Amino acid sequence: MGASSRVFLKLGAVLCLAGAAALGQAEQVVNVYSHRHYETDQRLYERFQRETGIAVRVVQAGAAELIERLRAEGARSPADLLITVDAGRLQRAKALGLLQPAGSRILEQTVPAGLRDPEGTWFGLTTRARVIVYAKDRVDPRELAGYEELTDPRWRGRLLVRSSTSEYNQSLLAWLIEARGEQAARLWAEGMVANFARAPKGNDRDQVKAVVAGEGDIALVNTYYIGLLLNSEDPEERKVGAAVGVAFPRETHLNISGAGITASSRNAANARRLLEFLVSEEAQRVFADANYEYPVNPQVRPSALLASWGQVPASPTGIGNLGKHYEAALRIFDLAGWR
Ligand code: FE2
Secondary structure, three states: OOOOOOOOOEEEEEOOOOHHHHOOOOOOEEEEEEOOOOHHHHHHHHHHHHHHOOEEEEEEOOHHHHHHHHHHHHHHOOOOEEEEOOHHHHHHHHHOOOEEOOOOHHHHHHOOHHHEOOOOOOEEEEEEEEEEEEEOOOOOHHHOOOOHHHHOHHHOOOEEOOOOOOHHHHHHHHHHHHHHOHHHHHHHHHHHHHHEOOOOOOOHHHHHHHHHOOOOOEEEEEHHHHHHHHOOOOHHHHHHHHHEEEEOOOOOOEEEEEEEEEOOOOOHHHHHHHHHHHOOHHHHHHHHHHHOOEEOOOOOOOOHHHHHOOOOOOOOOOOOOHHHHHHHHHHHHHHHOOO
């Protein structure tokens, strides 16, 4: 689900609403532009609609495309809520004037301060950690201290990671720029490329499969994919999930998947209600148990699998403002030859 240069917009499930129409009222809707692409979200939208009578209409695409679309549509945009897989994009949308404060006590009380915009324009829904997976039979996890060590020559030809078009990699590099500066980030990207087992291809799940197939020994992956592999209906995928170990870098980058109400929203009250529902214990449990994400609501525990990995080491920089580093990140990827 990386940002492709093509604009590819898929109209997600359009849910119909009979009740309000039958009563002759204007239909209650909330229009969502979302980069998230999970079955769990669909399930939650349907539940929300049943509980509130508000129809959820979803347009699904990469965050960069959705933000471009919001800009192009301006005040005429039908979108009420922008949902991304990483907060860097929400910071970017905010900087472009595309979001408005939600003005919700519930959101401010539920989502911890480090996982939302202090000015209230966007809120984290879940987090996922960018971790290192390794072939249990070939790698000693004590060799995997941090992201920096992945550039060590000992990993030459052994490292697997997806393309730089991935939001997850862009966010990680933006975080390294924030934490260490551009020069260090550039050296890191070059060191990574020097260790690639192959030219980047496929998604995070494909990197894990390639480790197990012996194409490389370690891979950079988001935590929720491990949960999806281990609990897949496909026995081959379960085998792949079981063959790898998970190592948390000493400073672990978190992707904050979150959402913000658009500046041009015509259904802002409905969007606020959907946001409040998505951080409720009911919805957070679905994100945690069915999609293996870390919930933002402190009342909800991570799934047993994630809990078994222990506490996620906190990022030293917090969420920072990663949005301002995206352009530098893309330039560095390009210079390093990380396709
Ligand atoms: Fe993903």
